[in-house]
Amino acid sequence: MQSDSDIIVVGAGAAGIIAAWRAATLGAKVLLLEKTPRVGTKILISGGGKCNITHAGTVEDVLKGFRPNEARFIRPSVYKFPNTKILEMLTDRGLEVYTREDGRIFPVGQTSRDVVRILQTYLVDAGVDLRLEHSVKGITRDEAGRFSVTYSNPDGEDETTSAAAVIVCTGGSSYPNSGTTGDGWQWAKSLGHTIVKVRAALAPMYMQMKEGDAERSGIALRDCALKARFGGKELARWRGDLLFTHHGVSGPCVLGISREVAEKIQEGEVILQIDLEPDSSFEQVAERMLGLVSSAPRRLVSSVIEDLIPSRLVPALLEAAQVPADTLNGKLEKKARNRLVEVLKGWSLGPVRTVPLEKGEVVAGGISLDEVNPQTLESKVTPGLFLCGEVLDVAGAVGGYNLQAAFATGCVAGESAANLVA
Numbered sequence: 001m002q003s004d005s006d007i008i009v010v011g012a013g014a015a016g017i018i019a020a021w022r023a024a025t026l027g028a029k030v031l032l033l034e035k036t037p038r039v040g041t042k043i044l045i046s047g048g049g050k051c052n053i054t055h056a057g058t059v060e061d062v063l064k065g066f067r068p069n070e071a072r073f074i075r076p077s078v079y080k081f082p083n084t085k086i087l088e089m090l091t092d093r094g095l096e097v098y099t100r101e102d103g104r105i106f107p108v109g110q111t112s113r114d115v116v117r118i119l120q121t122y123l124v125d126a127g128v129d130l131r132l133e134h135s136v137k138g139i140t141r142d143e144a145g146r147f148s149v150t151y152s153n154p155d156g157e158d159e160t161t162s163a164a165a166v167i168v169c170t171g172g173s174s175y176p177n178s179g180t181t182g183d184g185w186q187w188a189k190s191l192g193h194t195i196v197k198v199r200a201a202l203a204p205m206y207m208q209m210k211e212g213d214a215e216r217s218g219i220a221l222r223d224c225a226l227k228a229r230f231g232g233k234e235l236a237r238w239r240g241d242l243l244f245t246h247h248g249v250s251g252p253c254v255l256g257i258s259r260e261v262a263e264k265i266q267e268g269e270v271i272l273q274i275d276l277e278p279d280s281s282f283e284q285v286a287e288r289m290l291g292l293v294s295s296a297p298r299r300l301v302s303s304v305i306e307d308l309i310p311s312r313l314v315p316a317l318l319e320a321a322q323v324p325a326d327t328l329n330g331k332l333e334k335k336a337r338n339r340l341v342e343v344l345k346g347w348s349l350g351p352v353r354t355v356p357l358e359k360g361e362v363v364a365g366g367i368s369l370d371e372v373n374p375q376t377l378e379s380k381v382t383p384g385l386f387l388c389g390e391v392l393d394v395a396g397a398v399g400g401y402n403l404q405a406a407f408a409t410g411c412v413a414g415e416s417a418a419n420l421v422a
């Protein structure tokens, strides 16, 4: 391929689309190379196909979805390209959005497909040279500071092109079928960067399952508190819904603490505990339980518990509290009643087996933030190289934070690269 572009953007995900669009609107000739046959492959599967585009609130509210060092790093980008900007781009071209009570912003009656379709119109209007099914294999920089990018074209042939600036936005390495296989880290490493160990974040957890545990698969708990314990101490907790799966647990509160668990599990056993009555103290639950069993002495204890949790979970809960299933309320001793309350307030699911990285919505780790200028997203070790989106060591919470970080850092990288080549 003849080299006639100023900037090569690698990866047409959330960060790459915005980076390419921004650079092209500032007058740069932009070539956007994407491995898969479509743009926004990961946006398409985001939010269960509905796309939680961003999070509501001020910039500072949005930054609360990140660890302090990550928030500090992305702060200049999010101020430059806040949630209002991406929403404006989308709503200007027909997308209707709504904000959920928890601050998550979604399209109204539309899907992630509409989001991607609109973003693609921006690429077309800005004149970005988009090449799908172009998988980049390597990036090198010569002594004059010019980059050579080698890729395989749709016919499987290798070609090389060059440019004064390259923006790497190849994402992380979860959901590898969506095209994200951590390629950007290898090139960044070869260009002098440090890669912070990559771990799962926003991922389900696989538990050490006992016989019969898999039968709980599909049962959902609403608004419980999930706690992870390590070495007898609470490591993390999250309030929300939980889903039992074939291999363990998933759902918002599992995703919410998965990063902490993935980090600690390298060092030893992490135990999960569910508080099924998070709004009540132990004493309050004990008092309620006493009232319930005393008012119906001839009913089975199991029927009382059924009023509190999904009926399919009752046998497991009674077993955990060592209360025989045929116990009548009238025969329930105080000690056994207290054990039931203990289990309702802290039901142990046992040790976590693993937090599968490839099943996470994002990965933590990636290109070290110390080596990238947060004002421009330019590499501090390789001038002319720009890095944005999930390829960086940034991982936000569930709630639209990660797409927001990708859009915002993409915008700044595109703008800075365009200024460099102008």
Ligand SMILES: Cc1cc2nc3c(=O)[nH]c(=O)nc-3n(C[C@H](O)[C@H](O)[C@H](O)COP(=O)(O)OP(=O)(O)OC[C@H]3O[C@@H](n4cnc5c(N)ncnc54)[C@H](O)[C@@H]3O)c2cc1C
Residues within 6 Å of the ligand: 010, 011, 012, 013, 014, 015, 016, 033, 034, 035, 036, 039, 040, 041, 042, 043, 045, 046, 047, 048, 051, 052, 053, 054, 134, 135, 136, 137, 169, 170, 171, 172, 174, 175, 178, 179, 180, 181, 182, 183, 184, 360, 361, 362, 388, 389, 390, 391, 399, 400, 401, 402, 403, 404, 406
């Ligand atoms: C199931 C799921 C649901 C999610 N839901 C949400 C949500 O609702 N809200 C939210 O904020 N976040 C969500 N996320 C996270 C969010 O999608 C990512 O954090 C975000 O897409 C990262 O943007 P990015 O541009 O950095 O990377 P990506 O969007 O992953 O884009 C990277 C692109 O680079 C391409 N690429 C990789 N290697 C090469 C190569 N060698 N050559 C050329 N191209 C290459 C890939 O094909 C891909 O298109 C979800 C993630 C998953 C997996």
